[in-house]
Amino acid sequence: MATSPTVHIVCSDQHRNGKTLLARVLVDFLMLDGRDPFCIDTDAPDGPLRAFFPGRTALADFAAIQGQMKLFDTILASPGRDYVIDLPARHTERFFQTARDLDFFAECHKTGFRVFVFFIVDNSFTSLKTAYAMQREPGVDLFIPVRNMLVRSHWPENEGALTIPFLAAPIASAISNRRFSLREFVNGDPQGLAPDLVRELQAFLYDVLNSLNGLEPVRALGGPGQP
Amino acid sequence: MMKPTLILVGADKGGVGKTTVARSLLDYFARKNVLTRAFDTENPRGSLHRFYPAITEVVDLGNVAHQMRILDTMETANVPVTIVDLKAGNLSYSLDLFERIGVLEAARNGMFTLGLFHVVGPSIASLDEIGEIAKYLSGMQYVVARNSINETNFFEWDEATYRKYFSQIAKTQEINVPKLNEMAYEQVDVAGVTFKDFIDNRAADGSQGKFSFVLRGYVRKWCSEIDAEFAHVKMLQDVLSGGRQQ
Numbered sequence: 001m002a003t004s005p006t007v008h009i010v011c012s013d014q015h016r017n018g019k020t021l022l023a024r025v026l027v028d029f030l031m032l033d034g035r036d037p038f039c040i041d042t043d044a045p046d047g048p049l050r051a052f053f054p055g056r057t058a059l060a061d062f063a064a065i066q067g068q069m070k071l072f073d074t075i076l077a078s079p080g081r082d083y084v085i086d087l088p089a090r091h092t093e094r095f096f097q098t099a100r101d102l103d104f105f106a107e108c109h110k111t112g113f114r115v116f117v118f119f120i121v122d123n124s125f126t127s128l129k130t131a132y133a134m135q136r137e138p139g140v141d142l143f144i145p146v147r148n149m150l151v152r153s154h155w156p157e158n159e160g161a162l163t164i165p166f167l168a169a170p171i172a173s174a175i176s177n178r179r180f181s182l183r184e185f186v187n188g189d190p191q192g193l194a195p196d197l198v199r200e201l202q203a204f205l206y207d208v209l210n211s212l213n214g215l216e217p218v219r220a221l222g223g224p225g226q227p
Numbered sequence: 228m229m230k231p232t233l234i235l236v237g238a239d240k241g242g243v244g245k246t247t248v249a250r251s252l253l254d255y256f257a258r259k260n261v262l263t264r265a266f267d268t269e270n271p272r273g274s275l276h277r278f279y280p281a282i283t284e285v286v287d288l289g290n291v292a293h294q295m296r297i298l299d300t301m302e303t304a305n306v307p308v309t310i311v312d313l314k315a316g317n318l319s320y321s322l323d324l325f326e327r328i329g330v331l332e333a334a335r336n337g338m339f340t341l342g343l344f345h346v347v348g349p350s351i352a353s354l355d356e357i358g359e360i361a362k363y364l365s366g367m368q369y370v371v372a373r374n375s376i377n378e379t380n381f382f383e384w385d386e387a388t389y390r391k392y393f394s395q396i397a398k399t400q401e402i403n404v405p406k407l408n409e410m411a412y413e414q415v416d417v418a419g420v421t422f423k424d425f426i427d428n429r430a431a432d433g434s435q436g437k438f439s440f441v442l443r444g445y446v447r448k449w450c451s452e453i454d455a456e457f458a459h460v461k462m463l464q465d466v467l468s469g470g471r472q473q
Binding site: 073 | 441
């Protein structure tokens, strides 16, 4: 997907709508693509993303300045690789305000990064309004609205978005085990998943990974949110 | 040629952010390319001197030779702005001294512009100082700098108290010194550099610094807030405009 180091920000203004699942798929996608992403999980103290990638994730409590330093300083001090930031809803507004105050995105560009924002548009007008506002966020190279079919979305059907297909409860439950690796699954290891669930998860990942793969051409064509 | 400007920064109460205000002023003028010099009366240690060693002299205000170093050189120093950081607790003493040796009188007669940044903290004791120094303020540009170190509201919730202190002096200008994140403040302090150098990631020896991007950002934002406050102070704007507004 991204050919130059990219800071991927996965966020939403609403809770429990699949942010960490998307961040997790994104990290696996980047690794399958031969890249070496580092994750910053701001959902302290739980660290749901860190549970899946303990060796490549820093847990940073964005509510504290030390957490902000861990996030921004880590990224800027070690350029040249991809980063995935998992932002819980409670930190989303503050993150973007702080990024604006600190001129973080401009500094990212100076350091050679691109900035992609994945925003899960929930099934509420508030979420849609926030998404439209965030689409105009200065310094973001690509804004990607995301529809999660499990929670549904107010994002208009006729406007492009990355879609997370519906995921049946048994699969969601199976892959929520922190030992389950989506990357290993793609590489042919079902990790004990029943054959019918294997097919369903394959279809799910095929759709999501295909959409992620299509982002680079979208960016080249001048997708929404581009400066 | 523009009259020289002498700016005193003081408070009778310690720990209200006096040196921070003096540093902010020096930084402000540096960012606006106005030459300054400073005198630190925190003799012999000099906390201002630590941040601006090249332009700051530590002096003892009670020493006549030192008084001469500040006052008799204002015309000849070829520096438009002189800032004196008055030792904690010495504001009334210094104003009284300047009155006795004719400095205030010279300012009243227009020989130079004299300003006082009176830094007050959120306490009645600190606010009481305003009344105590009122008698010296004729002919002087008086700025009350309210230091929001504790995000206080300076008794604005109590109109009578607020009016008692802030309305008793005509032509008082007020500025609010915004709160700077403690960690950012401490990092600048530890580094011993100016706010500007910290923002520019420059160490005290001029080499590339290793300061946190986040903390630099907080300091930059704080400086822009201070700039907005200073933009309302006539004396400072007169200096920037080369005296054309005087």
